[in-house]
Amino acid sequence: MSLEVKDVLVVRGSFSLEADFSLQRGKVLVLLGPSGCGKTTLLRAIAGLEPIQRGEIILDGARIDTLPTEKRHIGFVFQDLALFEQMRVRDNIGYSLKVRHEDKKQIQEKTTFLARRFKIEHLLNRYPSELSGGERQRVAFARALASDPALMLLDEPLSALDAPLRREMRRFIRLQLAEGHLTAIHVTHDVEEAVDLADEIIVMREGTMVGRGTIEQLEQRPGSGWLARFMNLGLVLPVTKIVAGEASNTLEVETSAGMVTSVPRRAGLETPSLSKGKLCLYVPLVAADIRESHRGRGIQARIIRKVRSASNVDKLVLVIAGIENYYFEFPLGDRRTDIYQEGEDVEISIKADLCQLLPEEPSVFGGAGRRASE
Amino acid sequence: MSLFLYIALCFIIVFSLSPLAAFLNVALGHVRTSGAAFSSFLAQVPVSTILRSLKFTVLQSLVSTALAVAIGLPGAWLAAKFRFVGRKALLALAAVPFCFPPILVILAFILYYGREGLLSSIISLFFGPRRQYHGFLYSFWGLTMVHAFYNFPIAVHQISALWIRIPETQKEAAKTLGAGSLRAFRIGTLPWLLPGIAQASGLIFLYCFFSFTTVLVFGGRSGATIEVEIYHALHYQSNYALALILSIVETLCALGGILILTRARGRTQRTMRDFGRTSELRSPKGIQRLFIVIYGVFIVFFFVGPLLSIAIEAFRVPSPVGRATKFGLENFERLVKGFQAPLLGAILSTVRLSGLAAAFATIAGIIASLALFFAERKNSHSILPKLIEVFQWLPMAISSAIFAYGWLFLSSDRVVSSALVAAQAVVAWPFVSRALYASLRAIDPQVREAAKTLGASPLRAFMTIELRAILPSIAAAAAFAFSITAGDVNVPLMLGMGEVETLPLLLYRLTAAYRFNEACAAGLVLGLMTGLVFLLKEKVIDVA
Structure with missing residues (x-):
């Protein structure tokens, strides 16, 4: 050491x-x-x-x-x-x-x-x-x-x-x-x-x-909504309601974006409760995809900016319906870029099993709090 | 090291306070030894004299300051905004109040504006024979004009230094929001400019408030300042009680001025630090160019003209009426070879005494600035830094006459030369200290930290980084101290003219005897001496 x-x-x-x-x-x-x-x-x-x-x-x-x-x-x-x-x-x-x-x-x-x-x-x-x-x-x-x-x-x-x-x-x-x-x-x-x-x-x-x-490691377990948002690790949605899911190992989560989804309970963690502070739903980038809006069960968003860099790392800047002052940067990766236009409504679909419920405010070494030597 | 500095600092404090204590002892001695009532002490102090001189001092200082700022403000604007021939020369005029002793400027004004002066000759061309022009110098307005012309370069320099850093963006923002030029200036520039104007005004006010030689020469008919009254009380009446009370009144007023000055300075420094970089100068156009020409002619005619007249008069040999004007070195020869040949003796006295005073002032200034710097670094809220700052302002708040007489009373055999050196050192060390302290503060603290991270001990970091960085400033401050002490006529005049004759004293004597051409020759030597030293200082600062 x-x-x-x-x-x-x-x-x-x-x-x-x-x-x-x-x-x-x-x-x-x-x-x-x-x-x-x-x-x-x-x-x-x-x-x-x-x-x-x-x-x-x-x-x-x-x-x-x-x-x-x-x-x-x-x-x-x-x-x-x-x-x-x-x-x-x-x-x-x-x-x-x-x-x-x-x-x-x-x-x-x-x-x-x-x-x-x-x-x-x-x-x-x-x-x-x-x-x-x-x-x-x-x-x-x-x-x-x-x-x-x-x-x-x-x-x-x-x-x-x-x-x-x-x-x-x-x-x-x-x-x-x-x-x-x-x-x-x-x-x-x-x-x-x-x-x-x-x-x-x-x-x-x-x-x-x-x-x-x-x-x-931080992408997998950011520990808090604040950190995920600060590092733009994925989509972070404020949670408005949580109830136990039909399956014993899931939770039904409602967010400010209006979407309800089943999120797996983490082993070893107690059921998160809204009464203990603000919670948010963290959707890692790998768990999110984008498509034309069909007003389905996905998250409704609007493209406000299409950023094309010289190195061809293209991204969309999105505002999410129902959430104020949040600009989510979505990297397009290998996706086609010509089909997305500024001002267009899109829908973000998520893989619920990869999502996590996180406290909005971080605690000391909240999610990834381990020593580097470990 | 800290211990050594603090012990040395105690010596400086004793050095500064002991003449005041000695003076107080003598002034109050009569009451103490004879057991006479304090009322007998007060009986020696005519209230009317105090009120009269106080009123005159404040009034002439206010008018002089207003005139100086009025003359300087357009120059400050031009220097801050435009690139033009003579801009640097205009800014360099700020050195005049510091490198040309008042006695020299007085002589220049007499030669130029006096009854027999150059201006009088020009006026007589337009308005008839010269005897109809009586001059205005020996009046209230003459005195304030001399003060204004002597001090306006300070306003030009200080205000332009701030103005050039105030960005145009706020003014432009106001304009884009619909404000007219004047309103945009009032919103976008004036709030930041005012502290600078206040600072320059405060400084000029203090200089005029303590003005001695100029008032002694020109103020005779219209009144006397407190400083001149102190001189009269000490020199002609030996009325120490009156001198003491006058000095206390003067100090209280000066402290008020200093308080305003330090506050304005604090705000100005914050503005300069916040804005940082200077804005780019632009080329003047149309009416701006015309304004520059008019201002330039005005300054050359009314301010540079008098100074140049010294050089001309120094080489002009007085000739009988009707004979053609002759130029030569006779004035210098008379001073070197003539009766008593006073010039060389005066030069030697000045170099010896002012050199010594400047050396003492430099040593004291180095110690005080280091002590202040370290004390503040250790704990900026402690009493020590504040105490040192108070002592730094003492010479600006207390009459130099009190220091001079205090030292005279302290020297056992009342030796004028030793009292002169000590008094001048006491007056000059705060200038050194303030200059060095400013240089020390200007060093980025991270540079010292960098030295420490590279393995240097605190002492080594100080010796190799901070001390090395301020070495040019030490040389510059020492030169400045010499410039101040060599040009000082107040202390030598207070202590008497018999025993020692320095260059400013010789100049004063020759001027009083109406031997103007020889006075100019001596003045040129003095001006060259202090000017060269000051120039050296400025060059060193440039290098630093």
Whole structure:
């Protein structure tokens, strides 16, 4: 095990953050969540830049939460990169080696090696202000990696880049992390970025960890309607009524979309009750299909936008009858795209046996709450 | 390190307060030693003098400020919106109040606007012989005009710095919703601009409120400010009680001004931080171009003209009536070779005393800014940062005469030069401290954190990142301190002109003796000295 964050509590004014997870060596963990959920705070706490009120942080078997930042042996790439503007690129990259009193020759060799690896060799004598956005990113990565850290912490380093460069840098980071067998935690609020980079994802909300796993695990068991909607894992419909089904292992569920369906009871779980809070019906993407509206038993929806991307990943943006302020993005996959027009009514059919009843609000590690090591 | 800084800070506080305590001791000494009633102390304080000087000080400051802002506002708009030849020069004029000592500007105005001045010659061409023009300098309006022209570049610089960051989008949004140009400006620009105007006004008001030399020279007929009354009480009457009470009144008024200024500054800084980037300058068209030309001519004629006249007069050799005007170096030669040859001695005194004062001020400023920075980083709500901030405002709220006399009373043998150095250092260190503190605050905290994540200890992170980043600012602040102390005439004039003669004092003496051409020669040397140092500072800041 490379990193263990045990029962950590961080309090900052009225905001509190609780975290408990572990991460295997060489894996990339992505902390995903909306702005203000505590992703950066958690990253800073691991780095020692934010004091923790409780808990332990263990890196490669040694407890580090009692150490000052400079002794934790981590690499940190900041959101605004925090390059030393008064130093040349060469001195930026070699800084961590210099403070560790490495000899000059070694510093030079390592700096040149990293510069070559990051394709910034020609920039070594420039100042950061003379670099482009992508070049600055590379310098920041090279600088963080120079002292061979045991853990890389990346705090939304791509957020300031435009879309094409962002994609390019995402590939580049993934490649570097994989090549170096680096253990890393990457923070983002972009689901696409998270899916692209992560071996595992932790979803955070309001200072708690509300979901954990690979993208497949999260798709199978999102744990809450909020998480499924946030990651667009499938269709999420508010439940208005639940009664026991004719078969003992099913429940009859009525949703705001007006549809009634039989959903299988999950083994080991007690019968969900509306009195305990809002529930929703989660329809994974694999359980949903779309067809022309016949006013049948399917979910009635209207196409408000047909999105065609250059990479031919087409999707429809749908509004669901009876549900306000919900825009469901339905990927068309291999389906024919020419038969769907904007403004047209369609019907979504669902495979009830794949649907799940979920609480609307997430609980800590609601559905996928298991340690990565397990 | 923190402990060392706090101990050093205690010294600075003692350094700042001890002259005040010494002055208080002397002023109240009579009451204490003789056991006389406090009423006898008050008997030395004529209320009418206080009220008269207070009224005059506030009135002239308000009028001067209003005039300065009125002159500066169009310039600020032009500099914030348009790209034109001379824009940088217009903004660079903001350096004048800081790098040209008031005595030099006074001389310039006398040469230009005085009875025998250049303006008088031009007016006489249109309105008849020059003796019919009596000049306006030695009057209330003359005084306020001098203040206005001396300080308007501050308004141009500060307001334009804010204006250029206020985006057009809000104004444009108002226009798309049907608002006319004026209404759109009132909704989309003015709310953000007002704090900037208030900040510049507050600063100019404080400068005019504490104005000494200008009032001493031009205000004689119309009245005296509190600062001049303090000088009279100390220098001619040895009435320490009156000086003390005047000083307290002055400080209370100044604190009010400082409070308004700091609030306006806070709002301005928030606006600048929120808007961040400056908007793009555009090329002027039609009437805008005409307006730029008119404004440029106005500034050159009324403001740059007087300054240029110093350079001209410094090389113009006075000749008998009827002889052709001659130009040469005779004025300089007379100052170097003539009777007493005062110029070299004055230069040496200025470099020696102001250099020392600037060095002390820089050391004190570095310590205070670091202490404030670390104290605030540790706990921004604690009393220590607030205390240091209060001390930083002291020289702006307390008469420099009190500091000067306080130090004079403290020096056992009443040595003027040591009191002068100490008093000037006390006046200058907060400027250094504020400048350095601003530089320290400007460093992104994440840069220090980055250094720590890369293995640097807090001390090493500070030495290699933060200290290195502010090194140019330290040099710039030291230069600024020298510029302030070298151009200062208040403290030397307060302490007396016999023992030490600095360049500003020489300039004052020559001006008072109507030896204007030699005064210009000395003034040119002083202007070059402070101007060069200030230029160096600006260049260093650019590099930083």
